[in-house]
Amino acid sequence: MYCVTSSKPLVKKLKRSVVRDSFDNEYVNVRVLVKLSSGEVLEGDLVEASRYWIKLKTTLTTIYVNKAHVVSIIPRS
Numbered sequence: 109m110y111c112v113t114s115s116k117p118l119v120k121k122l123k124r125s126v127v128r129d130s131f132d133n134e135y136v137n138v139r140v141l142v143k144l145s146s147g148e149v150l151e152g153d154l155v156e157a158s159r160y161w162i163k164l165k166t167t168l169t170t171i172y173v174n175k176a177h178v179v180s181i182i183p184r185s
Contacts, residue, residue, distance in 0.1 A: 132157030132181070139184040140164075145177050151184070 135154045142150040142164060150173070152166035162178070164171045 132162060132175075135181060135183055141182040141184060142173060143179045143182070144173070145179055154181070 132154070136157060138154055139152070140154050142152075142154075142162070144150070150164055150166065150171060152164040152171070154162060155165045155170070156163040160175055162173050162175060162181075164173060
């Protein structure tokens, strides 16, 4: 049996790409309008944003919204 080796070295190319999860962290501690897929609009301070949820503090209560139902997030000035 013979072992054949290649004269070319094996080189793996590594892709260095940055994958951005979301832009929600730009609006943390900002007053926003959140439009939902049902047509409902919520207004409050965006307190936290995770991969699947946002935490919205309104004047009455704290609301946790699943991002799958969010159509848009608009900052209020």
